[in-house]
Amino acid sequence: MTRRTKIAAALVFLGILHGLAIFAGFLAPYPYAEQHRQFPYAPPTRIHLSRLQFLVHGRLFGARQPGVVFLLGSDAYGRDVFSRLLYGGRVSLLTGLLAAFLSLSLGLALGTAAGFYGGWLDRLLMRGGELVMALPWLYLLLAVRAFLPLHITTVQAFFLLIAIIGGVGWVRPARLIRGVVLSARERGFVLAARGFGASDAYLIRRHILPLTLGVVLTQATVLIPQYILAEVALSFLGLGVGEPVPSWGNMLAEAQQYHALVAHGWMLAPGLAIIPVLLGYLLLADTLMAPAGRAR
Amino acid sequence: MRYIGRRLLHGVLLLVGVSVLSFVFAELAPGDYFSELRADPRVSAEAVAALRAQYGLDRPLPVRYAAWVASVIRGDFGYSLAYNSPVGPLLWGRVRATLLLTGTATFLAWLIALPLGIWNATARGTWGDSVSKVVLSFLLAVPDLLWAIVFLMLAVETGYFPAGGMVSPGPERVEDVAWHLVLPVAVLVLGMLPALVRHVRASMAEAIDSPFALSARAQGIPRRRLLFRHLLPAAANPLISLFGFSLGTLLSASLLVEVVMGWPGLGPLFLEAIMARDFALVLAVVMLSASLLVVGNLLADILLYRMDPRIRMK
Numbered sequence: 001m002t003r004r005t006k007i008a009a010a011l012v013f014l015g016i017l018h019g020l021a022i023f024a025g026f027l028a029p030y031p032y033a034e035q036h037r038q039f040p041y042a043p044p045t046r047i048h049l050s051r052l053q054f055l056v057h058g059r060l061f062g063a064r065q066p067g068v069v070f071l072l073g074s075d076a077y078g079r080d081v082f083s084r085l086l087y088g089g090r091v092s093l094l095t096g097l098l099a100a101f102l103s104l105s106l107g108l109a110l111g112t113a114a115g116f117y118g119g120w121l122d123r124l125l126m127r128g129g130e131l132v133m134a135l136p137w138l139y140l141l142l143a144v145r146a147f148l149p150l151h152i153t154t155v156q157a158f159f160l161l162i163a164i165i166g167g168v169g170w171v172r173p174a175r176l177i178r179g180v181v182l183s184a185r186e187r188g189f190v191l192a193a194r195g196f197g198a199s200d201a202y203l204i205r206r207h208i209l210p211l212t213l214g215v216v217l218t219q220a221t222v223l224i225p226q227y228i229l230a231e232v233a234l235s236f237l238g239l240g241v242g243e244p245v246p247s248w249g250n251m252l253a254e255a256q257q258y259h260a261l262v263a264h265g266w267m268l269a270p271g272l273a274i275i276p277v278l279l280g281y282l283l284l285a286d287t288l289m290a291p292a293g294r295a296r
Numbered sequence: 297m298r299y300i301g302r303r304l305l306h307g308v309l310l311l312v313g314v315s316v317l318s319f320v321f322a323e324l325a326p327g328d329y330f331s332e333l334r335a336d337p338r339v340s341a342e343a344v345a346a347l348r349a350q351y352g353l354d355r356p357l358p359v360r361y362a363a364w365v366a367s368v369i370r371g372d373f374g375y376s377l378a379y380n381s382p383v384g385p386l387l388w389g390r391v392r393a394t395l396l397l398t399g400t401a402t403f404l405a406w407l408i409a410l411p412l413g414i415w416n417a418t419a420r421g422t423w424g425d426s427v428s429k430v431v432l433s434f435l436l437a438v439p440d441l442l443w444a445i446v447f448l449m450l451a452v453e454t455g456y457f458p459a460g461g462m463v464s465p466g467p468e469r470v471e472d473v474a475w476h477l478v479l480p481v482a483v484l485v486l487g488m489l490p491a492l493v494r495h496v497r498a499s500m501a502e503a504i505d506s507p508f509a510l511s512a513r514a515q516g517i518p519r520r521r522l523l524f525r526h527l528l529p530a531a532a533n534p535l536i537s538l539f540g541f542s543l544g545t546l547l548s549a550s551l552l553v554e555v556v557m558g559w560p561g562l563g564p565l566f567l568e569a570i571m572a573r574d575f576a577l578v579l580a581v582v583m584l585s586a587s588l589l590v591v592g593n594l595l596a597d598i599l600l601y602r603m604d605p606r607i608r609m610k
Contacts, residue, residue, distance in 0.1 A: 127313075130310060131310065131313045131314055131317060134310045134311070134313075134314055134586045134589060134590060135314065135582060135585065135586050135589070136544075136545055136547075136548030136549075136585050136586075136589060138548065138551055138552075139548050139551070139566070139581070139582060139585050140582075142551075142566065142567070142570055143318070143570075143578060143582050144321075145570065146569075146570035146573070146578050147321055147322055147325035148325060150571070150573075229439055232439065232441065233441065233552055236441060236552075237552075237555065237567060238571075239570070252441065252442075252445065255445060256445055256448075256556060265449075268442075268445065268446070268449075271439070271441065271442035271445060271446075272442070274437075274439055274442070275434075275437050275438055275442075276437075278436070278437035278438075278439070279433070279434070279437040282433060282436060282437055283433075286433075
């Protein structure tokens with residue numbers, strides 16, 4: 001496989017996975033909070049096509065009343081794990097994407113400023129970055145979360161999570177981007193443009209930022225999966241998105257009670273769902289970075 | 297020596313910076329240990345204020361910081377409000393348990409990763425390398441949270457291994473602890489291994505492809521001697537840095553695994569402290585893990601300094 005087809009394959013694969021989550025409202029047979037109290041921990045339903053109906057109530061499929069369909073079984077409250085998996089993917093994947101976007105924006109702004117202007121600004125930002133890097137990453141996330149209010153609404157928790165994960169992770173991209181900017185600043189065409197009287201803003205926009213694109217893209221493929229895992233970890237520990245809104249993390253927390261797991265293996269689904277997502281990003285990251293020769 | 301001194305000073309300054317920043321951040325953040333009490337209608341506002349005064353929470357920030365520094369020097373690391381005791385004694389048992397777990401796991405992971413990575417680098421292009429690459433990529437994509445839950449499930453189902461915890465009831469015995477150690481260590485090794493092997497493989501591959509390796513081979517230096525006497529030292533630098541980082545994360549790498557598998561280490565303690573808003577305890581754990589990270593990096597720097605004359609020249 002050439003590099004191009006590998007990248008395309010990884011992108012298509014990731015696109016499908018994210019599409020599943022985005023269209024959860026259409027693909028999932030039930031809303032995420034709908035309870036069927038009479039069917040707690042129901043095992044995955046055997047499919048009888050005759051009992052299914054398609055494209056009703058704005059959803060792809062559902063069971064004919066009074067039947068139910070649980071493709072991946074149900075949880076303690078009789079909620080459909082398959083539906084919750086799709087809706088939960090929305091939360092987990094979106095957290096990864098938005099937090100990575102935040103980190104990269106911060107990293108781009110601060111890294112460019114530090115590299116382009118140098119001097120005290122550079123020293124301040126890089127020393128500040130060292131302070132952040134002096135802490136183990138998960139501990140830092142938890143510690144920052146520790147100082148913020150614990151009892152908040154789900155929507156607040158979601159955005160708080162994005163802000164924390166993205167806000168804490170700006171250092172590594174900023175350092176890498178700073179390095180690129182430092183060398184870009186001395187390139188011939190940049191010096192020439194400066195000689196012709198180009199302003200700083202023009203130089204950065206027209207000549208410097210395009211050169212950082214490669215680093216930004218590879219960092220994105222590294223950060224997004226890392227942040228998805230961060231969301232899962234925090235929600236798992238009860239510090240992220242809370243019930244009844246599903247995320248892969250808080251769904252796993254339910255599965256953790258081992259009486260639930262031993263008899264009800266399908267509760268593990270959200271943990272397994274992470275694997276293909278991470279594999280896709282891994283393939284993308286490896287392929288993007290391969291020409292540089294190093295596997296990191 | 298001056299080099300090491302400078303690095304040491306840098307590390308200490310870093311830690312001071314982290315602690316100051318934590319204090320400022322905690323000051324800005326809403327709520328403290330007593331804010332839960334304030335919501336309780338049976339507790340009057342005066343009583344809460346009195347409690348805060350009793351524990352010195354109403355003093356200005358610099359005074360509290362000075363008091364904290366003094367208590368660190370005494371070895372107390374502040375006063376835990378949730379446990380109603382100095383933090384120091386709470387920590388040491390937990391630190392011991394965590395280090396036992398992560399130390400064993402890190403040692404094993406490196407023990408497997410080094411030969412495997414070296415072998416992979418020499419066997420590039422063969423099917424053995426391809427298989428191990430695919431397997432490692434897959435392992436890299438499995439979160440250790442999932443391993444922990446699955447292993448716990450297997451332990452419960454088969455009954456071959458204890459389902460969590462560090463000791464069985466009764467007096468502490470070495471073989472009993474070792475038995476409890478197996479599953480959490482396995483989870484951690486599975487989590488650490490893929491990244492380590494990839495790094496070893498990458499830096500060895502770079503050394504193997506370098507011109508000096510080609511010329512050494514052309515001169516007829518035996519393969520084994522070439523690999524271990526010439527190529528391994530050439531590939532060692534990034535690995536030494538990585539090893540320092542491994543040491544630095546000894547206290548923090550196992551947080552999730554400890555929480556899931558009920559290992560009585562720092563992880564569960566830290567989480568409890570967060571839930572209870574027990575600032576002193578949170579800060580102590582944060583400082584401890586940051587210190588270890590600094591020490592790990594310092595050790596790596598010293599090792600690099602000893603191993604690589606190019607760094608000594610600078």
